[in-house]
Amino acid sequence: MMLLFPQRKNSSTRDYIYETLKKNIILLHLKPGQVITENEIAELFCVSRTPVREAFVRLVQEGLLETYPQKGTTVSLIDLERVDEARFMRRTLEKAVLQMACNNFPQELFFELRSNLALQELCIQEKNFIKLFELDEDFHRLIYRGCRKERIWELISQINADFRRIRVLKLSLGIGVGEVVKQHHRIAELIFSKDVTNVDKVIEEHLPQNDPDFENLQKLYSQYFK
Amino acid sequence: MMLLFPQRKNSSTRDYIYETLKKNIILLHLKPGQVITENEIAELFCVSRTPVREAFVRLVQEGLLETYPQKGTTVSLIDLERVDEARFMRRTLEKAVLQMACNNFPQELFFELRSNLALQELCIQEKNFIKLFELDEDFHRLIYRGCRKERIWELISQINADFRRIRVLKLSLGIGVGEVVKQHHRIAELIFSKDVTNVDKVIEEHLPQNDPDFENLQKLYSQYFK
DNA sequence: AAAAGCATATTAGTATGGTAGTATACAAAC
DNA sequence: GTTTGTATACTACCATACTAATATGCTTTT
Incomplete structure (x- = not known):
């Protein structure tokens, strides 16, 4: 499943989540097409949904996640x-x-x-x-x-x-x-x-x-x- | 100052703010080095800070804004x-x-x-x-x-x-x-x-x-x- | 007059709650 | 058995509130 890494000092929660998710996506621990939600990631990291959202925004911008409003978010498929x-x-x-x-x-x-x-x-x-x-x-x-x-x-x-x-x-x-x-x-x-x-x-x-x-x-x- | 454009149908507030800010930064209506805050943009667009923050996240990622935690945000200088x-x-x-x-x-x-x-x-x-x-x-x-x-x-x-x-x-x-x-x-x-x-x-x-x-x-x- | 301390204001980072759109499950009608 | 309608659950988008860090202004001390 997902690998977790120690959070670097002075890094925000948002950045930590972004980096962790990104690494897991690139290394295919989070599989292409896999559904992930703000809530489940927030629970996994024991934080509120807000920094998760903000990490998602970045990952969507990089093409690693695809967000479907009101529906959910998936790890993007390889194109x-x-x-x-x-x-x-x-x-x-x-x-x-x-x-x-x-x-x-x-x-x-x-x-x-x-x-x-x-x-x-x-x-x-x-x-x-x-x-x-x-x-x-x-x-x-x-x-x-x-x-x-x-x-x-x-x-x-x-x-x-x-x-x-x-x-x-x-x-x-x-x-x-x-x-x-x-x-x-x-x-x-x-x-x-x-x-x-x-x-x-x-x-x-x-x-x-x-x-x-x-x-x-x-x-x-x-x-x-x- | 800042140019505003009509919001496209079906676009989220976040995307609209992102696109508007980006355009204004590229065209130098928002000057390099200029201080802008989440609050002032939120007031300008008559929305809460949340979509503004999310637009800022993207613009920071593209190097157009620089955020200083607890201090403020500036339009990045040309490097x-x-x-x-x-x-x-x-x-x-x-x-x-x-x-x-x-x-x-x-x-x-x-x-x-x-x-x-x-x-x-x-x-x-x-x-x-x-x-x-x-x-x-x-x-x-x-x-x-x-x-x-x-x-x-x-x-x-x-x-x-x-x-x-x-x-x-x-x-x-x-x-x-x-x-x-x-x-x-x-x-x-x-x-x-x-x-x-x-x-x-x-x-x-x-x-x-x-x-x-x-x-x-x-x-x-x-x-x-x- | 200059430096230090304290109070207040400002701002981003995060938490929580409300709303809108969609999916799913179940019941009713045919 | 199939289709339609309704209720409920799920999820992202956005709003509001709280917290932490920093800056500024004012007062007190030297």
Whole structure:
């Protein structure tokens, strides 16, 4: 069911609920299509409905929840169109960002990249695919950070919830995990060796226009999809 | 001060307030740095604080408002860093989108593009620069729509509020309006003639990495900037 | 005159209650 | 057995009230 995390100091109830719900939606603990109500969440967190409402407002804005007035609220279904859009944005932006990274990347972050990759390998061995997902995102965030574009990464992650969710689903089944990490190594190698000539090719492989696995997932888990 | 618009049928109070505030912030009727409170907006719209709060939650999430607990809320200042990020995103994505448009763009939308350009010219003559701003955005939206990427346009517009605001400020002063419309003509011409070879060049001119006008605006209107 | 303390006002965050729209269950009519 | 009408339950939207944190103004002390 739902995972709970300790509330950070100085965070409002609203923010805490928002972050907790969001994490649970992305990690598929709250399933696409699942009905949740302000009342049940308020009871779960032992608070009034107000901060729950306000958290819901944010999650609706991000496309993670869908509210039906007077009827109820559901976790939004994964929409393959949105997944395609997210992939287009990521592919386009990451070609540009990786090119910048190959041209100029702070040495101080090399170690973090390498550490991240080592932990990714470890996650494969330990079959901890949720942790792998988080490291995957940290990997990309590091690259954006090295190019002074970290906020862009945060922004596109925020609007790409469906893409993130389908990737969690895919990873949780262990599909393609080895290949993903290999591609991360290739990306990092381009940065280390300042090789701009292969940027497009590597990104196209990492974020292809079509991913047959996604279509298969839609068939296997049709109740999760729009 | 603030412009009010008729409320659309079937829209909730919350949505109406959100849209109205947002529009007034983007068009600079609500000035960067200006203090607004839940109470004063609630009084203005003759409603309780609750839908105002919920609208504020969304606007805070989009970076248009900044809330200081127990102290108050201000319209956010324009942050040139965010402007740069927005420009990077737009430049990167629009090279890709314009390339797609040159390869394949629906004939049905040609007329809309041409109409839009004609109206832009009219706005220059009539010095209606706010309308020009809207047409400018419609122009780009049309291109994204022709490439089946309209939602991406909506998403990046949502997160690029600072860039939009500084453009409103610039246009409202009549700066560079003729050049902007010329560039739109060039962009459209690339689409009509399916000329992919000049895409990067035209977009780089339209969304350059640096815009000296923005730095000057920061000097002239320093109270609007972070 | 300047600093410290206290009272009051202001504002956002949260709790509780009322209303409107919808769904469901049950009874009555056909 | 099926359809229609009514009552009740459920849920989000909005209103009102309470609480906590902060700012401001005034008074007292140094």
